[in-house]
Amino acid sequence: MTIILGLESSCDETAAALVTAEGKILAHRLAMQEEAHRPYGGVVPEIAARAHVEALSPLIEAALEDANLTLDQVDVIAATAGPGLIGGVMVGLVTGKALAHAANKPLVAVNHLEGHALSPRLADPSLQFPYLLLLVSGGHCQLLHVRGPGNYARLATTIDDASGEAFDKTAKLLGVGYPGGPAVEQAAAKGNAKAVPLPRPLVGTAEPHFSFAGLKSAVMRAAQSGKYSTEDIAASFQQAVIDCLIDRTERQLAAHQGMTALVVAGGVAANQSIRAALQALAARHDLPFVAPPLWLCTDNAAMIAWAGAERYAAGLIDDLTVPARPRWPL
Numbered sequence: 291m292t293i294i295l296g297l298e299s300s301c302d303e304t305a306a307a308l309v310t311a312e313g314k315i316l317a318h319r320l321a322m323q324e325e326a327h328r329p330y331g332g333v334v335p336e337i338a339a340r341a342h343v344e345a346l347s348p349l350i351e352a353a354l355e356d357a358n359l360t361l362d363q364v365d366v367i368a369a370t371a372g373p374g375l376i377g378g379v380m381v382g383l384v385t386g387k388a389l390a391h392a393a394n395k396p397l398v399a400v401n402h403l404e405g406h407a408l409s410p411r412l413a414d415p416s417l418q419f420p421y422l423l424l425l426v427s428g429g430h431c432q433l434l435h436v437r438g439p440g441n442y443a444r445l446a447t448t449i450d451d452a453s454g455e456a457f458d459k460t461a462k463l464l465g466v467g468y469p470g471g472p473a474v475e476q477a478a479a480k481g482n483a484k485a486v487p488l489p490r491p492l493v494g495t496a497e498p499h500f501s502f503a504g505l506k507s508a509v510m511r512a513a514q515s516g517k518y519s520t521e522d523i524a525a526s527f528q529q530a531v532i533d534c535l536i537d538r539t540e541r542q543l544a545a546h547q548g549m550t551a552l553v554v555a556g557g558v559a560a561n562q563s564i565r566a567a568l569q570a571l572a573a574r575h576d577l578p579f580v581a582p583p584l585w586l587c588t589d590n591a592a593m594i595a596w597a598g599a600e601r602y603a604a605g606l607i608d609d610l611t612v613p614a615r616p617r618w619p620l
């Protein structure tokens with residue numbers, strides 16, 4: 291049995307997890323930094339990096355204890371090497387390097403996006419390559435043709451804001467709380483999605499990309515007009531995002547035959563209305579719809595350990611000179 295220790299520290303979650311090469315999750319531990327960042331309404335890189343330093347080692351020990359394992363019994367160390375906030379990425383990667391060196395284990399430097407991209411296969415082992423992945427997180431909004439570990443084609447990306455960023459900025463504008471995505475979703479549940487006329491940037495156009503900046507400005511004007519309730523703006527905003535995501539995703543489904551499934555991953559995939567709309571889209575195209583459970587959608591270390599497992603199985607290991615990369619496209 292091959293056991294992989296995964297470490298994640300690229301944003302505001304510190305996490306350690308142990309999974310097997312067969313996809314069994316032996317332990318997963320996570321520390322959120324929400325409280326530390328709440329006063330600022332967003333993640334403060336310096337605060338995040340310091341918090342990772344404090345949290346990571348105890349989380350690794352706790353995960354090993356949960357799984358009743360010692361470091362010697364771990365076969366592979368996988369750590370996020372980017373993209374993300376460089377201070378945090380360095381904490382996890384350097385910790386991973388130190389463990390790999392001390393215990394004489396192979397190191398796999400994982401692209402955080404690959405962690406999200408492969409996480410659906412941890413959740414559903416029957417999911418086969420290639421699949422169409424909508425990756426929607428705080429920093430990204432992409433459509434990827436996932437062909438295998440290390441083998442991706444980016445079909446579309448955002449030309450301005452990421453979808454999660456749009457949720458976070460809307461939450462700040464509406465004053466509904468932090469973190470933004472879940473707060474907007476909650477407010478939206480009590481509102482009317484047709485109440486506020488908002489744009490659907492790039493919908494129906496021939497180019498494949500996403501855009502959310504214009505939507506954000508329109509939300510700001512709606513909020514400032516004083517004509518609408520917070521709940522109605524939240525619901526209308528969420529519906530506009532859904533319409534953009536569905537239109538762009540459908541375009542790629544129509545253009546690419548042979549995909550085994552429509553898959554969604556990343557923090558925004560925790561949104562129930564977005565999941566429901568994607569599920570309906572997949573059904574219209576006679577495709578299975580795969581979405582990881584909510585805890586696997588937002589940042590965690592099990593997905594990093596799993597990406598490490600897939601890369602290791604494909605012979606993709608790294609040496610101890612591998613750099614931390616704040617920007618690192620898949």
Ligand code: KG4
Nearest residue numbers: 427428429454471472557558560561588589
């Ligand atoms: O993947 P993730 O945990 O971290 C990144 O790698 O970015 O994604 C975080 C993003 C945040 O922008 C957050 O507001 C958004 O995912 N998010 C949501 C929901 N839960 C988290 N967006 C919409 N609805 C949600 N329920």
Ligand code: ZN
Nearest residue numbers: 427557588589
């Ligand atoms: Zn993420």
